[in-house]
Amino acid sequence: MNPSSTDVRAGHFGQFGGRYVPEALIGALDEIESAHNAAQKDPEFLAELAHLHKTYSGRPSIITEAKRFAEHAGGARIILKREDLNHTGSHKINNVLGQALLAKRSGKKRIIAETGAGQHGVASATAAALMGLECVVYMGEEDTKRQALNVVRMKLLGAEVVPVTTGSKTLKDAINEAMRDWVTNVETTNYLFGTVAGPHPFPTMVRDFQKIIGEEARTQVLELTGKLPDAVLACVGGGSNAIGIFYDFIKDKDVRLIGLEAGGDGVETGRHAATITGGTPGVLHGARSYLLQDENGQTVESHSISAGLDYPGVGPEHAYLSEIGRTEYRAITDAEAMYAFSLLCKTEGIIPAIETAHALAGALQVGRELGKDSTLLINLSGRGDKDVVTAAEYFGIPL
């Protein structure tokens, strides 16, 4: 059962999703779609992926109850799903292992990826090293500066990192450049898309590789507390960690699913990346969803302290779940996110990614709203090692 798709056309989520790409890519997308569908039914593929989860990336990831942090969240019970403890430091590895295995099965020798914060790039470079594939990562020049540590990691892992100097020099432009590479080299190359956006089958396939987060967490929370959480929270840029933890809870109608978008300087200032909160429906990067755009349909540049959320689009399944009222989205400002970032460091001894800090700031709000009898499950999607320079600058810590 696919609880969130009502459209008979594959790859559509209500009015959202689909494929808006050059004809040159249709064959490759068809090929990936059928390889993915076949793999999902192939016990050998599923066993290989499960083996990698268990022996390489470290699944299942644990849950941690954050009692000291919870004191600041109205006393609500706060449970963290620790995707930050995965090999490479975020949930991105879940998707990448799946897609890289598929690429290898399809006989591709080269993979390309886009990256914002660098986490998907690092995960892709890691999987490429593990499986003996050539790897090229496109990264906005702006992001190569604010996530310099991850650039070095990718290079150490043997990947080529191409700084993208067009447009806003961030994730959006890295995706454009990766698409151009793919149009040119589609015969030899698979594009490892990092999030639940882009043309079909990426939103569905990436979700299928990330939904393990929610499946594990649902069981773990039931074991720990004897009941389902009142709300599940996750940060949303493209939306892959959020779909990953939400998906298995969609059927649990009493569980609120809350996505926290990057509010930047505040949605009212126009300098933000809160696509569902502050955007309108349209087409970007191959799918209909919400996006930040002007009156001529031109994409408007997004702003966020978090490179991984600094994206003017969002996955189509989020747009659909929002439209039917199953999920809620709120914007968290840079300042709110950095407060929550610091609070988690000092109350729990965990340095989160700045992306993830948006979900933690949301937990502070929602916990106060729901009170001390409530339980919140938060996807701790990534660790913050990569963000120490940004955080040092923000908090005025001399380097």
Add this chain to the structure above:
Amino acid sequence: MSTPLDQLFTRTRSENRAALIAYIPAGFPTQEGCKAVIDAFANAGVDAIEIGFPYSDPVMDGPTIQEAANASLIAGTGAKEVFEALAHATALGIPSVVMTYWNPIEKYGIDKFAESIASNSGSGVITPDLPVDEAQPWTAASHSSDINSIFVVAPSTTDARLEKVTAQCSGFVYAASLMGVTGARTGVSSEAKDLVDRIKKVTKIPVAVGLGVSTREHAKEVAGYADGVIVGSAFINALNDADSLDSGIKAVRALVQQLALGVREGRG
């Protein structure tokens, strides 16, 4: 329905030659400069004009058109300027179309966009990132406004899919000569002829070849097997390389004259 573009191909086929189709983004190098380029196209022998709608995320375009589109967007080009450029071209009696990524159409309003093309005497629209699977609202709107809907196919397009795409096409089929993005290249890909041959097996609609065509020799080669030769980036390069608009326009005119010879030599 018969648009000026349809009539053009009837004529060039009777003259046993290919049509020369020239591309320029609206608002490039400036709004007025674009009109001067269009005048040069018309005077020097271009058969049809493509007005580009500059877009923020042009994934089918190489650096030349990306940079031109970006400069045009910074200068404030939007739908109004695109339709102004289209009206300027059609007023000169040249069959003209708009080439645009899909989101600007959707934002403008699908039916309204088709109506504005028609009311400015445009022949149709080329939609490079709209696969036919998603195109039903657009082909319906194009049909209502009696304009051509022109889709792009590529060397990777299967025969079965060519049939499906060309069934929705009118005016001409845009054959991308190679797997890649727009931009001048040293030679025309050998894949182009194979693709055109495959298209001709499934449709009688004219086929025009674009991507990487920039010289008289290229035009001559493509004109040997296709109904139309599309040139874009080479004109932008000519304008960028010139030290003034006037000398840029002169270079554009000279290039058009060469290309116009090329499209007449191909069936020699």
